[in-house]
Amino acid sequence: MSTGSSPSSLGVPAAVQSSRQTVAALLRDAVRSLGATRGFVALVDRESGELVIEFTEGEGWTEENRKRRLSIGQQEGRGITAYVAASGRPYRTGDVTTDPYYLPFFDDVRSELAAPLIDAYGRAIGAINIESDRPDAFDECDEHLLRAIGSQAALTLAMADYQVRERALLEVANELTLTANAMPFLERVAHTAASTLGAEDCSIFVLDQATGRLVLKASRGPLASLVGDASYQLGSGLTGWVAASGQPARTGDPRLDPRWRGVLPEFPPEDIGAYMAVPINGISGVLGVLRVVRRRRTSMYYHHEFTEGDQDLLTTLANQIGVSLEIAKLMERLVQSERMAAWGEMSARSAHMLGNKVFAIKGYLNELEYVLSKEGPITSDAADVLAGLKRNVFSVEEILLEFRDFLKATQLQLAPLDVNEVLSRSLSEGVPKDSGLRVTTELADALPLVDGDASKLDRCFTELIENAANAQPGGGMLHVITSLATAEDLARAQYVGGGPAIKIEFLDGGTGVAAQDKQRIFDPFFTTRSRGMGLGLSIVKGIVEAHRGVIREVGEPGQGAHFVILLPAAAS
Amino acid sequence: MSRVLVVDDEEEVREAVRRRLEREGYQVATADSEANAIAVLKGAQPSFDVVVTDMVMESPDSGARVLMAAVSQDLFTEVIVLTAYGNVANAVECLKRGAFDYVEKNIPGVDVYDLLAIKVAQAIERRRAAVGTVRRLESLGFYGRQR
Numbered sequence: 118m119s120t121g122s123s124p125s126s127l128g129v130p131a132a133v134q135s136s137r138q139t140v141a142a143l144l145r146d147a148v149r150s151l152g153a154t155r156g157f158v159a160l161v162d163r164e165s166g167e168l169v170i171e172f173t174e175g176e177g178w179t180e181e182n183r184k185r186r187l188s189i190g191q192q193e194g195r196g197i198t199a200y201v202a203a204s205g206r207p208y209r210t211g212d213v214t215t216d217p218y219y220l221p222f223f224d225d226v227r228s229e230l231a232a233p234l235i236d237a238y239g240r241a242i243g244a245i246n247i248e249s250d251r252p253d254a255f256d257e258c259d260e261h262l263l264r265a266i267g268s269q270a271a272l273t274l275a276m277a278d279y280q281v282r283e284r285a286l287l288e289v290a291n292e293l294t295l296t297a298n299a300m301p302f303l304e305r306v307a308h309t310a311a312s313t314l315g316a317e318d319c320s321i322f323v324l325d326q327a328t329g330r331l332v333l334k335a336s337r338g339p340l341a342s343l344v345g346d347a348s349y350q351l352g353s354g355l356t357g358w359v360a361a362s363g364q365p366a367r368t369g370d371p372r373l374d375p376r377w378r379g380v381l382p383e384f385p386p387e388d389i390g391a392y393m394a395v396p397i398n399g400i401s402g403v404l405g406v407l408r409v410v411r412r413r414r415t416s417m418y419y420h421h422e423f424t425e426g427d428q429d430l431l432t433t434l435a436n437q438i439g440v441s442l443e444i445a446k447l448m449e450r451l452v453q454s455e456r457m458a459a460w461g462e463m464s465a466r467s468a469h470m471l472g473n474k475v476f477a478i479k480g481y482l483n484e485l486e487y488v489l490s491k492e493g494p495i496t497s498d499a500a501d502v503l504a505g506l507k508r509n510v511f512s513v514e515e516i517l518l519e520f521r522d523f524l525k526a527t528q529l530q531l532a533p534l535d536v537n538e539v540l541s542r543s544l545s546e547g548v549p550k551d552s553g554l555r556v557t558t559e560l561a562d563a564l565p566l567v568d569g570d571a572s573k574l575d576r577c578f579t580e581l582i583e584n585a586a587n588a589q590p591g592g593g594m595l596h597v598i599t600s601l602a603t604a605e606d607l608a609r610a611q612y613v614g615g616g617p618a619i620k621i622e623f624l625d626g627g628t629g630v631a632a633q634d635k636q637r638i639f640d641p642f643f644t645t646r647s648r649g650m651g652l653g654l655s656i657v658k659g660i661v662e663a664h665r666g667v668i669r670e671v672g673e674p675g676q677g678a679h680f681v682i683l684l685p686a687a688a689s
Numbered sequence: 690m691s692r693v694l695v696v697d698d699e700e701e702v703r704e705a706v707r708r709r710l711e712r713e714g715y716q717v718a719t720a721d722s723e724a725n726a727i728a729v730l731k732g733a734q735p736s737f738d739v740v741v742t743d744m745v746m747e748s749p750d751s752g753a754r755v756l757m758a759a760v761s762q763d764l765f766t767e768v769i770v771l772t773a774y775g776n777v778a779n780a781v782e783c784l785k786r787g788a789f790d791y792v793e794k795n796i797p798g799v800d801v802y803d804l805l806a807i808k809v810a811q812a813i814e815r816r817r818a819a820v821g822t823v824r825r826l827e828s829l830g831f832y833g834r835q836r
Contacts, residue, residue, distance in 0.1 A: 469745075469773055472773050472794055472795045473697075473699045473701075473702055473773075473794065474699075474701065475794075475795055476702055476705070476794040476795060476801065477699065477701035477702050477704070477705045479705075479800070479801060479802060480701075480702070480704075480705020480706060480708065480709060480802050481705055483705075483709060483800060483802040483803065484705070484708050484709065484712075487712060507800075511797045511798050512797070514795045514796070514797040515797045517795055518795070518797065521773075
């Protein structure tokens with residue numbers, strides 16, 4: 118009777134279940150056709166790394182002796198099955214009583230024949246073993262046949278594994294949705310990668326463009342508690358190298374790799390059995406790293422190294438993560454621009470109404486002054502009050518002007534233009550006369566044209582010139598550079614759009630921008646000055662973004678501001 | 690006494706401008722929309738010397754339409770357009786069509802009412818000069834001569 122039992126099939130995919138049935142049937146056929154008394158198939162367990170009897174055929178098997186049979190052999194490093202699984206070679210004996218490898222288990226056994234199960238990478242993943250109560254029961258022909266059956270079983274199991282991977286990839290792909298929050302998807306992928314690749318740890322690092330650090334965003338394994346905190350410097354360690362180079366890394370023992378630093382050890386370094394990391398690519402460069410790590414097993418049968426197939430799977434998952442991160446970025450930008458558009462319309466109306474009210478207030482103020490003066494000379498107290506009222510009405514008007522500028526900044530009249538020409542004009546007219554600002558330039562020749570609004574760009578450059586002047590009240594320097602943006606420039610700026618771009622840089626000798634202010638300086642109403650509304654740099658950003666460009670401040674705090682603008686070149 | 694029509698859809702603005710111009714001794718009427726202004730202009734007898742009109746009311750070029758109505762009623766009526774900041778393009782369009790001048794409502798540091806009073810006075814002066822010239826030409830027989 119067949120006792121081809123298997124662990125509970127609950128939650129086991131259909132593909133795995135049917136492959137197990139096929140392997141059980143292969144074993145049954147082997148035992149019958151080769152005239153064996155009984156037989157079994159042992160597989161290397163992914164968790165423990167040990168050989169485990171998964172299928173049995175013939176008389177005399179119990180749950181207990183199934184477990185005992187191999188554990189004895191593995192403890193002593195002997196046994197025919199252990200030899201076959203470790204060496205990947207078949208073994209045949211016609212008289213077990215004189216065989217050094219044979220460990221007596223069933224009393225009636227005289228002959229034994231075993232063949233390895235070899236996977237697509239030539240690695241033994243288990244063994245098929247048959248035995249007989251007759252001496253010299255198996256010949257060379259039987260050995261060939263059992264090897265063929267072993268290969269068939271290995272192939273069946275490999276197919277099931279591929280189907281499990283296919284299903285995992287399909288599930289991941291189906292969960293890729295249009296959302297501004299990529300984090301749940303990242304968690305999902307970390308889980309899938311860890312379970313499908315048999316890795317104890319899977320971690321996803323996302324590059325923070327502002328700091329140049331790879332920050333742990335999702336993790337399945339020992340690093341899970343460090344999500345959001347742990348990070349690598351770009352280029353540092355093996356994981357940092359993957360992000361910086363855009364190349365994958367796959368190694369059995371990272372300690373032997375000169376790039377490895379052991380910055381974030383999932384396990385003690387000596388416990389790492391295999392390491393694999395692939396870059397997460399976005400539209401314009403590396404967005405992060407997807408990494409899996411296997412713990413080392415103290416088993417001679419277990420193959421720790423990740424395979425090429427494993428790397429293909431991880432790369433596919435990394436690509437999906439890349440898409441999800443780009444989607445999140447685009448969604449965020451969309452929401453942001455919709456919000457800005459709604460806000461802009463409401464603001465334009467408010468500004469108009471406020472302007473009219475302020476105009477009326479000015480009229481009454483004028484009238485009040487007139488009425489008071491009719492009664493006789495205006496007292497100095499009354500004159501002070503009137504002056505205060507006027508001063509404040511005027512400052513409200515100044516705010517309104519700045520505010521309307523901000524609203525108008527993004528309404529463009531586009532025409533092909535030479536950025537250097539606009540910039541030269543801004544520099545010749547926009548430098549405040551009494552600022553003492555020394556301006557130097559480095560303008561690249563033959564730059565592609567930009568589809569732009571010359572007056573808006575002039576406004577944008579003039580704001581940056583004034584910003585430099587304000588940052589150096591006693592006079593100082595401003596260095597302006599134009600060039601064709603490099604691929605690295607585009608990646609650093611997370612420039613979305615593709616195609617060539619013009620890079621415009623403004624460097625001054627002021628105090629620079631503190632790290633915590635680098636993002637906020639472009640927010641409306643953010644100002645470190647007392648005058649005005651703080652819309653200057655937000656207007657600059659509004660103009661740049663209306664041109665589908667990006668602007669960042671990248672200077673070292675304390676060593677002067679360094680603004681970098683990227684504007685897309687016009688299609689030639 | 691010179692007659693001025695003040696057109697604005699904001700009551701507070703109309704009132705403030707009316708008071709200021711009455712102080713100058715003008716007879717001031719008001720209208721609260723482009724449509725009303727055009728109606729008032731058509732029924733005015735004699736016609737207004739100066740019209741002060743907001744640029745944007747029912748439509749972005751309401752001021753231009755008020756201008757056309759005023760000038761078609763009396764060629765010598767002078768029109769001053771009030772604009773919000775940043776709406777200079779529309780104001781320039783009005784100047785091309787014969788407006789006397791424009792005044793931005795919100796210029797920081799400037800008492801726009803005093804400025805407006807000056808402009809109205811200048812506009813009245815120009816009208817007077819133009820009308821005077823025509824009268825002299827008429828008295829010399831340049832106009833109305835039958836062929």
